[in-house]
Amino acid sequence: MAMATIQSCCIKDCKIRPTMTCLGCSKLLYCGPHHKEHRDHLHVKLLKVADNCNQLLEEIKALINDPQKHPLMKNIDEWETQSIAKIRRVAQKNREELLPYVKNCIPQVEMKLASLITEVRQNPDDCGFMDTDIENWTKELERIKATLNSPPDFNIRLDSTEFLSKICLKVEDIPHIPSNATWIQNGVTVAGGNRQGSAINQLDHPFGLFVDDDETVVIADYWNLRITQWKDGNTTNGQVVAGGNGRGYRLNQLLYPTDVLIDKEMDNLIICYKGRVVKWSRYRGTTQGKILIDNILCYGLAMDNQRYLYVSDEENHAVRRYQAGDKNGTLVAGGNDRGVELNQLNSPRYLFVDRQQNVYVSDCNNHRVMKWPKGSKEGIVVAGGQGQGDALTQLNSPQGLFVDNLGTLYVSDSENHRVMRWTQAAKKGTVIVGGNGAGEEANQFNYPWGLSFDRHGNLYVADKENHRVQRFSIE
Numbered sequence: 001m002a003m004a005t006i007q008s009c010c011i012k013d014c015k016i017r018p019t020m021t022c023l024g025c026s027k028l029l030y031c032g033p034h035h036k037e038h039r040d041h042l043h044v045k046l047l048k049v050a051d052n053c054n055q056l057l058e059e060i061k062a063l064i065n066d067p068q069k070h071p072l073m074k075n076i077d078e079w080e081t082q083s084i085a086k087i088r089r090v091a092q093k094n095r096e097e098l099l100p101y102v103k104n105c106i107p108q109v110e111m112k113l114a115s116l117i118t119e120v121r122q123n124p125d126d127c128g129f130m131d132t133d134i135e136n137w138t139k140e141l142e143r144i145k146a147t148l149n150s151p152p153d154f155n156i157r158l159d160s161t162e163f164l165s166k167i168c169l170k171v172e173d174i175p176h177i178p179s180n181a182t183w184i185q186n187g188v189t190v191a192g193g194n195r196q197g198s199a200i201n202q203l204d205h206p207f208g209l210f211v212d213d214d215e216t217v218v219i220a221d222y223w224n225l226r227i228t229q230w231k232d233g234n235t236t237n238g239q240v241v242a243g244g245n246g247r248g249y250r251l252n253q254l255l256y257p258t259d260v261l262i263d264k265e266m267d268n269l270i271i272c273y274k275g276r277v278v279k280w281s282r283y284r285g286t287t288q289g290k291i292l293i294d295n296i297l298c299y300g301l302a303m304d305n306q307r308y309l310y311v312s313d314e315e316n317h318a319v320r321r322y323q324a325g326d327k328n329g330t331l332v333a334g335g336n337d338r339g340v341e342l343n344q345l346n347s348p349r350y351l352f353v354d355r356q357q358n359v360y361v362s363d364c365n366n367h368r369v370m371k372w373p374k375g376s377k378e379g380i381v382v383a384g385g386q387g388q389g390d391a392l393t394q395l396n397s398p399q400g401l402f403v404d405n406l407g408t409l410y411v412s413d414s415e416n417h418r419v420m421r422w423t424q425a426a427k428k429g430t431v432i433v434g435g436n437g438a439g440e441e442a443n444q445f446n447y448p449w450g451l452s453f454d455r456h457g458n459l460y461v462a463d464k465e466n467h468r469v470q471r472f473s474i475e
Contacts, residue, residue, distance in 0.1 A: 079167045086164065101154050109148045116140050175457045177404045179423060183433055183459055186442035187470030191217055191230040191238060196467045198224050200237045206462040206469060208259030208450035215454050217469055220257040227260050227271060242269055242280040242289065251288035259301045272298040277311055293322065300350035304357050312348040319348055319361055333359050333372040333379060340366055343378040350400045362398040362411065369398055369411055383409055383422040383429060390416045392428040400451035412448040412461065419448055419461060433472050440466050
């Protein structure tokens with residue numbers, strides 16, 4: 001740390017000696033002795049920092065040897081203990097309430113049984129009774145036993161209302177992708193790729209997609225009027241998880257779905273299609289959805305970490321945010337008619353919302369991606385906006401988009417048949433996959449549409465006109 005000797009007053013009011021300034025400490029002035037005292041004090045602080053570093057290193061070593069000692073494990077243990085205690089209290093309360101009813105019921109059942117025993121004993125062993133008597137006595141005995149075990153005037157009912165706090169592990173959805181990351185240029189087909197069709201191993205113009213934590217890919221299969229799910233490791237066949245029941249607006253139908261996401265907390269699919277946003281439970285056996293938002297020409301969906309739902313409205317060139325049960329929503333982007341100004345959009349398509357609730361919009365017909373900071377009245381151009389074209393400064397009908405933890409934007413540049421990366425404040429983007437003309441080779445796209453990443457940083461792209469989803473592994 002540099003020192004400079006100057007003539008001035010000491011910070012300690014020791015005015016008879018020349019003072020020194022400690023340039024790293026807000027330029028405080030000290031005389032010689034006080035300067036030494038100050039440096040000794042800093043040295044003590046430095047030793048404390050070093051000790052804390054060593055202590056943390058020991059904690060890390062201990063966790064390596066026994067991960068069960070992680071503090072979050074203690075949170076789970078406490079929840080378990082508290083939940084068990086709560087269950088026991090409720091159980092004991094119900095036992096105490098049940099006991100007098102049981103005590104009152106037993107004598108009544110005993111009387112009925114005594115009557116049956118008397119009737120049975122009145123009949124000799126070898127005569128005086130028939131098969132029907134045996135059958136009747138058996139049925140009566142079963143009724144008496146049922147009355148004892150399940151009295152008709154009181155019973156135990158399991159209330160479906162939750163009284164325990166639910167515990168779940170929430171994992172950050174956004175992968176940590178290095179700013180200089182590259183991807184293998186040849187994609188691997190993980191869904192479809194068997195030409196256009198409606199068979200379970202086919203797709204027909206896939207639009208939006210969502211990648212779950214276990215790398216399950218959920219796809220808006222546009223022309224097949226359905227949502228399909230493709231498990232990692234089984235890329236030969238998908239599973240219809242919503243729709244697939246023809247055209248129409250019945251609750252078991254989806255009319256040209258354009259986007260889908262998973263509400264992990266409620267285990268629902270959220271789906272948008274022409275005219276509606278619906279939720280569809282992922283529980284097996286679900287046969288229809290429930291309307292969340294009606295009468296909206298929606299295209300893209302996003303959900304933030306507070307579970308607010310964001311929907312792009314192509315007809316009104318706007319993006320709205322919805323709370324649970326909200327039918328009207330709050331305007332968060334656009335809504336000022338179609339146009340090219342910073343407070344306007346022109347056919348907003350796909351959305352991404354970051355942890356600060358900034359909204360990113362693929363402003364398709366303006367050939368740009370806009371970022372609308374939370375609460376702002378106008379957006380910021382973060383990609384494109386230099387007219388329609390194929391230069392690195394331009395986009396041509398952008399579609400799916402994703403923003404990583406560094407604020408780097410990834411976007412499907414659909415009519416240029418490429419996926420581009422734009423770092424923050426960049427004047428031009430870089431092509432990360434595709435860009436080899438329209439085609440069906442492993443390094444080509446034919447109108448890339450929706451895109452997403454898994455937790456490892458692998459890229460998934462809905463290759464619309466090739467009727468497939470491609471995965472590009474991070475290198």
